[in-house]
Amino acid sequence: MFDAKQLANEGVRNLQPYQAGKPIEELERELGIKDIVKLASNENPLGLSSKVRAALQDTLSGLARYPDANGFYLKSKLAKKFGLQTSQITLGNGSNDVLELVARTFVSAEHEVIFSQHAFVVYPLVTQAIGAKGIAVPAQDYGHDLDAMLAAITPKTRMIFVANPNNPTGTFLSTEALQDFIAKVPENVLVILDEAYSEYVAEADRAPSFAWVDSYPNLVVTRTFSKAYGLAGLRAGYAVSHPEVADLMNRARQPFNMNSLSLRAAEVALDDEDYLQQSVAVNAAGMEQLVAFCESANLPYIPSQGNFLTIEVGDGAADIYDKLLHEGVIVRPVAGYGLPRHLRVSIGMPEENEAFITAMRKLLD
Numbered sequence: 362m363f364d365a366k367q368l369a370n371e372g373v374r375n376l377q378p379y380q381a382g383k384p385i386e387e388l389e390r391e392l393g394i395k396d397i398v399k400l401a402s403n404e405n406p407l408g409l410s411s412k413v414r415a416a417l418q419d420t421l422s423g424l425a426r427y428p429d430a431n432g433f434y435l436k437s438k439l440a441k442k443f444g445l446q447t448s449q450i451t452l453g454n455g456s457n458d459v460l461e462l463v464a465r466t467f468v469s470a471e472h473e474v475i476f477s478q479h480a481f482v483v484y485p486l487v488t489q490a491i492g493a494k495g496i497a498v499p500a501q502d503y504g505h506d507l508d509a510m511l512a513a514i515t516p517k518t519r520m521i522f523v524a525n526p527n528n529p530t531g532t533f534l535s536t537e538a539l540q541d542f543i544a545k546v547p548e549n550v551l552v553i554l555d556e557a558y559s560e561y562v563a564e565a566d567r568a569p570s571f572a573w574v575d576s577y578p579n580l581v582v583t584r585t586f587s588k589a590y591g592l593a594g595l596r597a598g599y600a601v602s603h604p605e606v607a608d609l610m611n612r613a614r615q616p617f618n619m620n621s622l623s624l625r626a627a628e629v630a631l632d633d634e635d636y637l638q639q640s641v642a643v644n645a646a647g648m649e650q651l652v653a654f655c656e657s658a659n660l661p662y663i664p665s666q667g668n669f670l671t672i673e674v675g676d677g678a679a680d681i682y683d684k685l686l687h688e689g690v691i692v693r694p695v696a697g698y699g700l701p702r703h704l705r706v707s708i709g710m711p712e713e714n715e716a717f718i719t720a721m722r723k724l725l726d
């Protein structure tokens with residue numbers, strides 16, 4: 362009898378697929394309701410920037426051709442903006458792609474990969490897909506316990522993932538703590554610093570992580586256009602690393618992993634300072650709104666530096682998630698991240714946040 366599972370490699374066989382936030386259209390189909398508010402995937406509530414929209418329109422006529430496999434213009438723009446060499450940049454179909462690429466390039470089945478408890482689920486996923494051993498280090502106040510992560514390094518350790526800010530907890534590591542950690546990691550262990558939410562962090566608090574790559578050749582920093590730049594549906598992200606690391610990743614990379622639309626959109630988004638500033642301002646205001654609600658409702662929350670707030674709603678989290686769906690509000694259950702009493706709520710526009718708050722007040726009564 363045909364048994365595909367027997368044929369699959371062992372890592373994949375035992376993998377649980379990534380669980381994305383529930384799409385609006387799916388809830389519409391299931392419950393037949395309209396005016397749904399989705400605060401489940403840390404997407405940008407501003408929608409697409411008008412400058413990007415216009416540029417995409419102009420790009421359509423070229424779509425019969427293959428994209429630029431080297432992403433020359435986007436890499437040049439990134440290099441100029443951040444003071445990098447283009448040879449340090451690896452482009453990805455979202456930063457997710459880069460996170461997988463770096464693991465596939467450097468990790469084999471005999472290796473161990475360290476990440477924090479409650480960290481981004483893609484880290485254990487890519488580790489397991491390779492058949493390597495994932496080491497989840499217990500969190501400290503929901504965030505990374507860097508000393509414990511250092512202590513978890515063994516001769517088999519090849520890679521350590523650190524998300525700053527972390528998703529789904531929003532916890533943040535100071536520049537000093539982070540640099541002290543990276544300096545202590547042996548050079549034969551790669552540190553992947555995932556800065557998907559970097560733009561939401563106050564500039565004074567942001568680590569000079571791209572510059573660190575010059576001092577720490579085993580450091581790989583990843584960023585994305587999915588969050589503050591508002592391009593989640595297009596898939597655009599990148600890594601900054603030592604040129605030799607980038608060169609190796611480039612060998613394992615699919616040649617056209619960024620398409621013509623995502624390349625062009627990312628180029629334009631990078632210059633769209635107004636949109637970025639608005640993203641950050643809307644997020645700061647929405648964060649205040651949600652925090653004020655939590656305080657007034659006596660709901661504990663994890664202080665967040667991202668574009669989301671993870672709230673401890675209690676033992677009934679799964680039930681509250683379900684009831685919120687029936688109120689037309691999609692949030693994110695995080696039981697799969699070891700947080701069964703919490704729900705993660707992305708920051709939306711003021712009226713979207715209000716819809717969540719109103720629904721919660723109704724459920725709590």
Ligand SMILES: *Cc1c(COP(=O)(O)O)cnc(C)c1O
Nearest residue numbers: 455456457481528557585587598
């Ligand atoms: C959203 C997110 C990403 C980015 O994903 P993309 O593939 O770029 O859309 C990466 N890391 C973390 C921790 C995230 O939350």
